[in-house]
Amino acid sequence: MFWPKRIGSGIAAIAVCFLIDSITHHSFGSYEQRIIALVGIYVTLAVSLNLINGITGQFSIGHAAFYQVGAYLAGFISRRYITDAGHTPPPVLWLIGMILVAAAGASIAGFIVGLPSLRLKGDYLAIVTLGFGEIIRILVQNTDALGGSYALDKIPKIQEIWLIWLLAFICIAVCRNLLKTARGLTFLAVREDEIASSAMGVNVTRVKVTAFVLGSAFAGAAGALLAHYEGLITPATFTMDVSFIILTMVVLGGTGSITGSVVSAIFLSYLPEYLRTLKGGDGQPLVVSGTAVVAALIVTVLAVAAIKTVLNRHLFTPQKRGLIYVGIIIGAAMLEPLFSLLLHPVPMLANMQVAAAQLRMVIFAVTLIVLMLLRPQGVFAHHEFSWDWVKKILGKGPVPSTEVSA
């Protein structure tokens, strides 16, 4: 009864990966393929950081460092062995080997960073992880054998989207299944109260280091996949802001929620590419005026304030609230041209032409702030996706918008 279910789900996961892979290859161009691959890598990164940050409560903001260690380790070995020495191992097996090597390398790095976490708390740990990331980046940048500040290039390309997604699934499965075991619960205990959990006999040291080692191993594996997908990696790919973006994915989805990490990783890594598709009527890049931008910002502030008021005062019944939110958003959308008109006399704004591309990061930042203001616990809070939950929704009709929207 039990075993067939396990084997079945294992095979199902692999089947899904192959499905993703073949759909991707058959229906999309290489641009979309690459996005799907990168999204998969980001899912792995977010879920593995969630293990350290969300589940174990260790505040790490240097996840890109482990990603970089994995990418450079695997990239370097592959380049030396295949490109420079001319060996031709079977690509997929080689890639799997490299994933394991990268995971091992990154987990050693994770162990080194995890050790200080025995003594450091909260923000102090955060700055150590950040510092570690910078140290790695500067070392790589100054090592000529790794391509220095330019790039480690000529890495043999082994582009296996199914492997990328399989790693993501394995990462999800490990985190999820960990939480169902007694040992996994000790991770949560450490997050909730370190002193109390150590009083209850939890080996806090071991839990923290395990979380770091496991989380960074997955990040390293993701790095190996990136290196072989791109064929060329640069130190610029692993800067501090990448760490911030991964952290943002974790928090936005809901700290500790694996589902949340997955969903927000998909959302946030696709968002910049989606914004690329915004075009004006004639196919040219969308250009908006400065007044429209400022008006949109003002309207956003007003709408957020209005929604927040309704939310905080618990006005109306949950069902009605959903309607009111929709009303506020529609109202805000209608107000925008009005403000735009009001601002028109300001010559500086009226003359300003802003290309949509320039707005990409602004929209990203605003989305971040608005979501945090309206739903600080993250979109999914601590909830996980489960079939029961789906049944509940289907059985009881639409859930109140406070549960799923925001």
Added chain:
Amino acid sequence: MHLVPNLLAALNFSTLPEQLVNGLLLGAIYALIALGYTMVYGVLRLINFAHGEVYMLGAYVALFASYHLGFGPNSTATSSSLANLLIMLFASMSICALIGVIIERFAYRPMRGQSRIASLITAIGVSLLLQYGGALFLPNSPPPSISENVNPYRGSFVVPLSSPPPSLAIAVKQLGPEAETKNKALQDYLASHPNESEFSLSPAAQPLKDQAQDAQRKLDDAKRELANSGVNITIRNGDVIIFFTSMVLMIVLTYLVRYTKRGRAMRAVSHDFDSAALMGINVNSIITFTFVLGSALAGAGAMMQATFKGTTITTFFGLLPGVKAFVAAVLGGIGNIPGAVLGGLLMGLAETIMVWMGYSRYADAIAFVILILVLLLRPGGLLGSDKVEKV
């Protein structure tokens, strides 16, 4: 293997005194920014990632102030005065204070009571918004910089620690006239041959140029030998101004925090947020006050940085100093005001000594290495308490 001899060979002890001074002067700016991080952290337990962006906006305010004072991109004004610098400083400090308060009111206050990591993400969001949103409205392409003419105190002075042998000074004097005559000969030739320039001489005139260059080189070499033979410290006027202004501001800050009623209230809030509120302290106004102080210091730092070091200003101006100052704050023990100053100065010294040792490639990494080592030995930072933090 050859690391140790290389290490020793690269060390030049005659420049060590100057490098130590450099390090301290550099650290003053880090300390000034670090204070803002540490004060906000002390009161709210929030890493204010947007602090670097407040600093960036301070530089823009100083830039616009300098434009209004008549030192715009195309202006020809050359004489300036202390008053101009004070106006720029005041403008930066006051507008930064205002911006800090606005950020607190609209982004951080609604997040109070939420998990700290959510506030942190909001701070990152604000920081990104100011960096990229600012790029839409503020001049950043090409990145402008404040005209050097606004600073009446340009230049530097030399503090001699040991004087060079007098024969060198005599040599310089003797070589001077020859270089001058040779150069004059070349210039005369060029003046009389309008279709030849310094870089397209006819072969006949080439010796003239060679002679002029040789004479000039002998003179310059003698000058350099003179400059390098004694041990002395070259200090830039701007750095001195930055250092003393920073010190004055820090003393004012210490006074405000230690000896005024508001300062006491601030320390109470920092010690225990809820109890302070129960004791009748208006927590909101104290937090606003904290942001005013921290942001004003950032504004002062930005103005001085942009004015005296000529840094080009983009909306990413605050990124690197922000991170370094944050590290300094943690190094000293975040939440601790003297700690931030100590951390800043140490950071400056560490970086400079790294450069002195010939490892300028790794100067930025060393700050983090030291930080990690310090934190391993003293988990609460140098002056911070290492009691177990209860979240």
Added chain:
Amino acid sequence: MIISSNKSTFKLAAAAAVLFAMIGCDTGKAPDNKPDTTTPASTSPTAPAASTASRKSSTGEGNKYTSGKILIGLVASENGDLRPWGVDCEAGAKLAVAEFNKAGGVGGKEVELRIEDSASKPEQGKSAAEKLIGDGVLAVIGEVASGITAQMGQSCFEKGIPDVAVGATKTTLTDIGNTQFRVCYTDAFQGPVMANFAFKELGLKNVALMTDKKQPYSTGLSESFKATFEKLGGKIVDEQFYETGQTDFKAQLTNLKAKSPDGIFASGYFPEVGPMARQVKEAGLTVKMLGGDGWDSSEILNTGGEAIIGQFFCNHYNNHEDRPAVKTFLDKWKAAYPNNPVPATTMGALGYDATSVVLDALKRSKSLDSKALRDAIEDTDNFAGVSGAITLKGNGGNPPKRAIVVKLTKGGQVFAKAYEPNEVVK
């Protein structure tokens, strides 16, 4: 989620995964999987590209013109560190396309310039290029920096789309393959030009290097300058490093001062070089400063103040040059962009040139597809660009271009000396 509870399941899943992988790699996925189309002939990363060596041919299909306007792509840094160059490059490219369409396009068809942002980041630049290729562009133009171009160029090579880089001077860049071109000179030329100028014209003997270790451009340029300068008989007394965004150079300069250099070669970009020049003067160093095309901006005079006056750098062309091509270009620019009457950096002209090279090739192209267009670009012979004549024929993507050394004066850049491609000791 999909895998049921208990951690031993995970082990099983992993084992199964590996098993499947082994089966999978032998059977199912032959057609759409292209492992390693790009293992390049191993050239060492520091060896200069042999200019006439035959390059790898792209096996990509390329895009074909179908209907409507002819699409040409541009990847520009509209955001991030490289924005000053990105916006100029974009404006130059737009100008060329507008002019081309006004003149009737090719065979009655107009050209549409699709622009994507790279945000100054290599991986975003790659996304941008792939997006453009997916949109059906026949050729890609860009980028201004080598790190980004390397990533983009790789994608273009795989797809068989020609890429004409604008200001990417990294020497080995065109090793990517036969789809990679550029309209600028390489660091292997620029560095030697400045070394020759420093040694022969300025009579400098002991030069120190200031290198921005974060920029591949800067490290590459310092290297090529050093090699030639030492070959000529000069001495590199010291090399100090800084990082983009650094504001204080006093510590580095104190070190340099003790080494008594008579010149400093600052190979970075102007936002750091300007303040550095001010600080060089204040540190009491009496030296000549020299640099590469990264200095090129109207802003450097303000940023560098008095200290930058009288210093020299290497440039592609100069707004004050007395050539008709430059004058016409500046007039056109002024008419098109009244708010920004003079291009602030040379990327304005190089963006214009890169686009013009592609458009010129389009006219000569045998058919409207990437392959024919690539051949036509490769055939570009003595094209009269704003920045000088561009010949791609037989040059492996690296046009031999003249470089000029300019002197900074209060009034702007003044021409000092021109170097033709063959008159430099390397």
